[in-house]
Amino acid sequence: MGTPAKTGAPVTLTVDGFAVTVPEGTSVMRAAAEAGLQIPKLCATDSVEAFGSCRLCVVEIEGRRGTPASCTTPVAEGMVVRTQSDRLMKLRKGVMELYISDHPLDCLTCAANGDCELQDMAGAVGLRDVRYEAGDNHFETRQGGHENPLYIAEDDSNPYFTYDPAKCIVCSRCVRACEEVQGTFALTIEGRGFDSRVSAGMAGDDFMSSDCVSCGACVQACPTATLQEKSVIELGTPTRSVITTCAYCGVGCSFKAE
Ligand code: FES
Known part of the structure; x- marks a missing residue:
């Protein structure tokens, strides 16, 4: 989802308060899915490389400016991601x-x-x-x-x-x-x-x-x-x-x- 499954070293991050460990190179969208959280999306699928064009899957990442597309953003150790907020809802709408x-x-x-x-x-x-x-x-x-x-x-x-x-x-x-x-x-x-x-x-x-x-x-x-x-x-x-x-x-x- 977002990007095909990866096999790199394990990386632990937090998505909406849930700790999740995924291989290095995994997209934030896929990590969220591993934590049971579905981020709205249109241009991403499981079968093709992420493209980042629809901007529906935007998230907030602590310490980063803007709202990156979760399908094209790779996870990082200790990353804290929010998939739900008033600002994100407004952007997606x-x-x-x-x-x-x-x-x-x-x-x-x-x-x-x-x-x-x-x-x-x-x-x-x-x-x-x-x-x-x-x-x-x-x-x-x-x-x-x-x-x-x-x-x-x-x-x-x-x-x-x-x-x-x-x-x-x-x-x-x-x-x-x-x-x-x-x-x-x-x-x-x-x-x-x-x-x-x-x-x-x-x-x-x-x-x-x-x-x-x-x-x-x-x-x-x-x-x-x-x-x-x-x-x-x-x-x-x-x-x-x-x-x-x-x-x-x-x-x-x-x-x-x-
Ligand atoms: Fe379209 Fe991420 S799903 S930009």
């Missing part, structure tokens, strides 16, 4: 407000309803209202259709999944999964600010004409319904899944059946 102001509010009809990390995190930080009006954002690109210069069409080219840029929070989990899990480098982030988007291959490529091998690592990594399995859209979210590890060679590839 502010971050979530910005994300939600740039996101369609169609949860009730969205295929990811009930299985969406953006939805979960909005609840986790206690977000009730959003002060910002939707502007030239991903949501508006859909509303404005082709008249809007920022319009990006939904990519339906892959037989197994769809890519809906209107729902993308640009956390880059899909890009990192493509690189680190699959080693394919088919995805990248293009543009800046509201123009930024996940792109497959060269400008103008869709998923099918890019280097994408349809492994699904990006779909698994996506925290929203931006990358969504077509079967989920058609049949709804599965109620259970079974993970099988292939015994053919020593690599240990896992397959998820739903």
